Amino acid sequence: MENQLIQETMENPFAQEPKASSTWYWQAFTGVALLLLLGLHFIANHFIATGGIRDFADVVSYLRNPIILVLEVLFLVVVATHAMLGVRAIVLDFGISDHAEKRLSQVLTLIGILTVAYGLWLTWAIIH
């Protein structure tokens, strides 16, 4: 139902037979979460920071704050999830087969996991 609604409201000429999709809810949920997390990330790192960007010492002390660390890691997970779901939605518009859709989901899941893993490693390396 929600896909049909989106098709009408956004005039998506590519959406095929409407079907209930949990990925749509995840896309919406992570999108709303991003409005808050990205807002915080942008304000803390570019509007509050002197000169619009933190120097190295400032980045390290910023990330050593446990509350900030949790928020930044959450931001990383949410943004990677939202991005992979978005790429999946765009590729699906090409009308790929069920098998290709399954393979695409696997590849994007792997890329998302690697992205988060890289971000976590980088955060750990910066703090230490």
Added chain:
Amino acid sequence: MATHEHHKVRRAGRWFDVRGRKLGMWAFALNRIAAIGLVVYLYLHLVVLSTLSRGPGSWDAFVSLARQPYFLLLDVILLAGILIHGLNGLRVTLMGFDVGVKKQKALFSAFMLVAVVALSAAALKIFGG
């Protein structure tokens, strides 16, 4: 086979072509173009952040570069993408939950106005220091 694939690409690429289309198609195209730009930026951002792992010398050299006016212009473009995609995405989410469906065009215009105002304020802040 090649013709079939070519047709698929043409079909999926139609959303780039907004000539003669209604506001909804403009919203759809804007949302997707901004989305693709933001995914590319996400990975560029992660590459840039990797310089942090090389210590203060590498990062602080990048900071000097990032404070140049032409680099700040890229920040404004990034912020434009975030505002367009974020507010448009919020509108789509509201539609998906049956909120404001009949006012979706007005909602799109209002959100884009908010984006312009917020972007102008942010640009003043970014260039004003």
